[in-house]
Amino acid sequence: MRVLILDDEESILWVLKEGLSDKSTEVLTCETSQEAVGILNDYSIDVCLVDIFLNNENGIELVEKWSKIYNDTTFLIMTAQNSGSNIINSMKAGAIDFVSKPFDLKELKDKINEIISDKGNKKVVSFEDEYDFQTHNKKMVDIYKTIGKIAKTDINVLIQGETGTGKEVIAKMIHEKSSRSGKPFVAINMAAIPKELMESELFGYSRGAFTGAVGDKPGKFEEANGGTIFLDEISEAEMAIQSKLLRVLQEKEVTRLGSNKTTKLDIRVIVATNDDLEELVREKRFREDLYYRLNVVTISLPSLRERKEDIPVLVNHFLKKYASLGEKDISISTDAMEVLVKYNWPGNIRELENVIQYSIVHSSGKTLTKHNLPNKVFEINGKNGKDSLSKQLKNLAAEIISSETISESFNSYEEYLKIVEKPLIKAALEKTLNNKSEASKILGINRNTLRKKIKDLNIE
Template identity: 35%
Template sequence: MTLPTVLVADDDRSIRTVLTQALGRSGYQVRTTANAATLWRWVEEGEGDLVITDVVMPDENGLDLIPRIKRLRPDLRIVVMSAQSTLMTAVKATQRGAFEYLPKPFDLKELLSVVARALATPLPAAAPAAPGDPEERLPLLGRSMAMQDIYRVIARLTTADLTVMVNGESGTGKELVARALHDYGRRRNGPFVAINMAAIPRELIESELFGHERGAFTGATNRNQGRFEQASGGTLFLDEIGDMPPEAQTRLLRVLQEGEFTTVGGRAPVKANVRIVAATHRDLRQSIRSGTFREDLFYRLNVVPIRLPPLRERSEDIPILARHFLEKVHQSGLPSKTLSEEAMQRLQAHRWPGNVRELENLMRRLAALYPQETISAEVIGVELAENSGAAEAAPASHVEQEPLAQAVERHIRQFLAASRDGMPMRDIYDRVIAEVERPLIQMTLASTKGNQIKAAAMLGLNRNTLRKKIRDLEIPVVRGIG
């Protein structure tokens, strides 16, 4: 029996060595190269059963090589690896025909699992080629593992019109996810229409969604198109779906079931030709239990759930976000600013109740109000204290808080639900522990102003143990005693 052959193209010698050893131990033949030209020659000669390729190579971009490989050998599966851990890398790899995209540094067990799955999975029917690459606007930023998971889910969903439910706190970027699904999906040439349920008076929601006929109600002097008609051929984004009143929920459910609707005051059915992306900051399962949201509608909308993590759960993304926002405001005409290392550490230690939107607004204020080119930690401290300190310092008795055990249980349910819905989650135990442990240590250090001796005493940890956890969890250390 001939062993499957894996072709590896990566200009990093250490990665080639690691993959040669790991794939060899797993029963594969391996051929490696540091450039795209050799990989292409092997493909032309009929070599290999699977390709693993880096994106940035000395002679050619690995993403540009994918369409040529797929035209010549459509049965050859391709796995893309990249240190350019952006949404666009994942989208381009998927749309050009890659079987899977893995960000660097990659998990070796996961890569071996992808290789086995790729070789065992029957090839789907060829999809029509995308009409050119989508514009690289980087609507979502971050290199954290949580964001990498979201990038890969969005990339997979660009080839299908599945209904998506985006859940996340205010300011996390739910509309950005909806726009990414539209801009890089099949309906990119159609309209993107958004409606915020919380901003529309209850009595007008049905008219806003489905339109109305002339004379349907007092003041209806003309026929008006609703958002479903306006979004025909494109995407309809239903923001804050948890605030939709019951009567509108019933009509929306009927549209999802039957694929058509009638205008308010109308009789002739209108075909609904839209992809729906819904979003909410609420726990809709709790709303179902309280009787304010229909369970059957929830399951119609929650075909593919995407949870956007709050910024405090991905503080490693704060530097890239802050620099991006500072560059953005500089391009709009405000002075160029940079952040000192200590200032960046203060940002990473903050809780960010307003999430990414709060961070963006802070960067705008810094660029507009402060004359110095380099922003110090003291300036950050003043800004954060003035704009959110009062809320963070409020006594616990005045703040409605979710019990820790309940919050952890909710996150675990989401991890397991994502796995059941075809988006495998790995290392759930380690991820849940890290989500609790990292902010606990980070906030304790912030409260002691970086004094590790005091922080260790507060946490009940040995000082050496605390230092090891700070190092392992890559927690930014605020300068101070200890």
């Protein structure tokens, strides 16, 4: 196969040519788009790697143009600037993937081999958002890639993640990158709506439908018609509401409370939850048919403690966002940043945002120091860190022991172990990319023991 690399750094070209060339792969290199066009015209190129930032040229714009001309060539975009905009706009331009510098040559070669064996899966989307900042986290890079691939479609999306990880931000990204971007984006927090009002809030009502209904009122689904509806905390919906949601999704129409008239819907549905919906389905607390209707594509957001490499970027983003609260062009000291990176962030990005606002208000100069930070960010960093975790585990134990389900057949010890074992095993499997041998080493248990626990705890 033949690979073409366009980059204006001679050293990068040399490294990639040396690292990717072998008996089955010929690597051609060039430093300008003019040279690249000449090669693309004269040779059959299987894969073309294009850097975003070239002298006086933009690699994304080049790929967008070339991908329409050279149909037999698969394009990859590469850069050290892993912002959400760069990643997703690369997918929009027609690139099949986005490659981050510095390279792992083996991974890059494997990626090229995979592309050659399965070419032609190109998607086109776009992206603009105020939360468009650099990411150094592989999971977030993959999430941006997924957004780039699905935004143009109308498929339903399930976003999973802890509270404060930015589920609504991701939902807005998907909407803003879709053909519905000029239409309404309606977000509803299902947990914030009283259960007795949820049906009328979602589906609307007609005059006289109930006491106090003095006029007609459209529901959130009608308000979002033509655009996107985002249902946050979907697990809070009661079974009766779940049934109505399923019907709306199936029939693509809605009927107001107290009316027989239906309204046709042209709408995209994105839902989010911090609960394990599969577990709720097994417990018969969430409809299986609704789950599969919603879960066409799942985006699982990492917690902030899983992407600590992004904390400095997020901190600087919030410093700019809330600069008006204090001195203009406020910065942060190295020691203060170190404290923030070490903190465990149980409230995730939302908590970080609040901490930055607090710190700016309590600062008196142009630089935030660790003395401006709230006391809580020090508690889990120091000797109290283990105490905090121990306290959480103790509270869990107390909750289990005081459970109303306790009976002679209830084994609180086994129940406790099940709860704490499952996330531990899941974390080990995730870290090792589901390599059970490596996971068993991390956990310090026999591989066969690990297999049995995976089966007994129903870990997928």
